[in-house]
Amino acid sequence: MRKPIIAGNWKMHKTIKEAVEFVNEVKDKINNTDVEAVICAPFTMLTELKKATEGTNIKLAAQNMHFEENGAFTGEVSPLMLKEIGIDYVVIGHSERRQYFNETDETVNKKTLKAIEHNIMPIVCVGETLEERETDKTKDVVKVQVEEAFKSVSSEDAKKVVIAYEPVWAIGTGKTASSKDANDVIGYIREVIKNIYSEDVSEEVRIQYGGSVKPSNVEEIMNEDDIDGALVGGASLNPADYVELVNF
Numbered sequence: 001m002r003k004p005i006i007a008g009n010w011k012m013h014k015t016i017k018e019a020v021e022f023v024n025e026v027k028d029k030i031n032n033t034d035v036e037a038v039i040c041a042p043f044t045m046l047t048e049l050k051k052a053t054e055g056t057n058i059k060l061a062a063q064n065m066h067f068e069e070n071g072a073f074t075g076e077v078s079p080l081m082l083k084e085i086g087i088d089y090v091v092i093g094h095s096e097r098r099q100y101f102n103e104t105d106e107t108v109n110k111k112t113l114k115a116i117e118h119n120i121m122p123i124v125c126v127g128e129t130l131e132e133r134e135t136d137k138t139k140d141v142v143k144v145q146v147e148e149a150f151k152s153v154s155s156e157d158a159k160k161v162v163i164a165y166e167p168v169w170a171i172g173t174g175k176t177a178s179s180k181d182a183n184d185v186i187g188y189i190r191e192v193i194k195n196i197y198s199e200d201v202s203e204e205v206r207i208q209y210g211g212s213v214k215p216s217n218v219e220e221i222m223n224e225d226d227i228d229g230a231l232v233g234g235a236s237l238n239p240a241d242y243v244e245l246v247n248f
């Protein structure tokens with residue numbers, strides 16, 4: 001039985017003060033213990049958020065990480081640094097990082113392996129652009145992204161990785177893939193995992209949907225068999241919406 005995981009990805013939003021206020025506002029309202037609640041926050045606020053979420057059901061994720069433990073990589077943050085503050089998850093290969101910061105399938109794989117080595121669980125993002133969808137390449141694109149991301153990942157470790165399927169054209173646009181379409185692609189991703197590893201692994205891996213998820217559509221999305229959660233951008237910035245999403 002896969003435990004659903006609802007993660008709010010704040011992207012480049014909120015100050016430390018706003019972030020702590022957010023947690024204080026939502027922490028006693030999250031009553032759905034059947035769901036894992038996660039906040040993916042900017043680096044600057046992770047330490048304070050760790051304190052604020054102590055004793056709550058909320059887990060923390062970083063939004064990126066370098067694949068080296070230390071070195072001359074100005075502006076980067078390493079897995080050791082995230083581990084030191086007790087971060088549970090790290091988002092890897094979000095389409096915005098692929099699009100604006102030269103993230104490639106190769107760096108996604110390096111980061112995935114490194115995160116696992118340090119016991120920080122990766123949320124690996126995959127998804128097609130509008131052009132790829134319109135030219136019927138969705139499945140080919142996500143297949144390559146998944147195969148590359150999981151290179152050299154053992155089957156035991158693969159079970160712990162979370163995959164987020166986010167069609168790029170649905171991010172921040174108000175356009176959502178229909179829950180059936182999202183479930184279809186996510187079912188296909190499960191097939192890809194099965195072909196790399198085994199049925200057993202594919203049945204354990206959790207796969208989220210992301211792209212304009214909000215309180216009004218979360219339930220329909222979560223009702224789909226293969227969808228195990230959501231990676232939510234815009235709607236997760238509002239405390240009341242975040243509570244509704246997690247308590248869906």
Ligand SMILES: O=C[C@H](O)COP(=O)(O)O
Pocket residue numbers: 009094166170171172173174210211212213231232233234235
């Ligand atoms: O990481 C979250 C996704 O990019 C979705 O963002 P959105 O919910 O604002 O469309």
